[in-house]
Every structure is written in C-alpha cells, then in structure tokens.
Amino acid sequence: xxxxxxxxxxxxxxxxxxxxxxxxxxxxxxxxxxxxxxxxxxxxxxxxxxxxxxxxxxxxxxxxxxxxxxxxxxxxxxxxxxxxxxxxxxxxxxxxxxxxxxxxxxxx
Numbered sequence: 001x002x003x004x005x006x007x008x009x010x011x012x013x014x015x016x017x018x019x020x021x022x023x024x025x026x027x028x029x030x031x032x033x034x035x036x037x038x039x040x041x042x043x044x045x046x047x048x049x050x051x052x053x054x055x056x057x058x059x060x061x062x063x064x065x066x067x068x069x070x071x072x073x074x075x076x077x078x079x080x081x082x083x084x085x086x087x088x089x090x091x092x093x094x095x096x097x098x099x100x101x102x103x104x105x106x107x108x
Contacts, residue, residue: 007100007103008099008100008103009050010048010049010050010051010074010075010076010099011074011075011076011098011099011100012074012075012076012077012078012096012097012098012099013072013074013095013096013097013099014071014072014073014074014075014078014081014082014095014096015070015071015072015073015093015094015095015096016070016071016081016082016085016091016092016093016094016095017068017069017070017071017091017092017093018035018039018068018069018070018071018085018088018089018090018091018092019066019067019068019089019090019092020035020066020067020068020069020088020089020090021063021064021065021066021089022064022065022066022067028058028059028060028065028066028067029058029067031058031067032056032057032058032067032068032069033056035056035067035069035088036054036055036056036069039054039069039071039084039085039088040052040054042084043073043081043084046080046084047073047075047077047080047081047084048075048076049073049074049075049076050074051072051073051074052071052072052073052074053070053071053072053073054069054070054071054072054073055069055070056068056069056070057070066089069085069088071085074099078096082094
C-alpha cells in the first residue's frame with residue numbers, strides 16, 4: 001500500500017538534552033551559552049527545519065559542573081541532529097516523534 005502524501009513539511013519532532021562537563025577554570029554558564037549559539041547556528045545552516053527552541057543552563061551533579069542544553073527542532077533528518085549534538089557530550093531524553101503519523105492518528 002503506498003504511503004499517503006506527506007502533509008507536513010518537517011516530519012520529525014526531535015528533542016534532546018545534552019550535558020557537557022566543564023574543565024577546571026571554565027564557567028559553566030559561558031560554556032552553555034557558547035553551546036547554544038554553536039548548535040543553533042550549525043543546525044540552522046545545515047539541517048533544514050522549523051520550530052526550533054534551544055536553551056541552555058548550568059548545573060552540577062556527582063560528576064562535576066556541567067552545561068546543559070535542551071533542544072527541540074522539527075526536521076526531516078533527526079539522525080543528523082543527534083549525530084551533530086553527540087559530539088559535544090552526552091545526549092539523553094531523546095524523543096523523535098513522527099508528526100505525520102500523529103496527524104493521521106496512527107499509533108505504534
């Protein structure tokens with residue numbers, strides 16, 4: 001059975017969190033700001049999409065001080081987003097939802 005014509009320009013709602021632990025002497029807020037700028041600029045230039053929301057923060061856990069970035073972006077190539085972001089640190093809470101399937105009310 002052929003697939004119905006895609007009605008959504010950017011099909012995949014792609015979300016993730018990224019943690020990058022900072023080196024001694026680095027300011028986690030500065031690292032976070034720099035990450036947000038670098039990721040946003042790269043994705044806007046290299047991965048077509050829309051509805052991008054990207055934010056950064058700093059924090060600390062048992063492993064040390066870190067910069068955290070939260071990304072939400074509608075794209076057709078979520079794997080490109082994941083591969084790019086992975087080079088900066090640990091990515092987790094990854095969600096890739098097919099909005100075309102959702103709009104057709106399909107599950108699974």
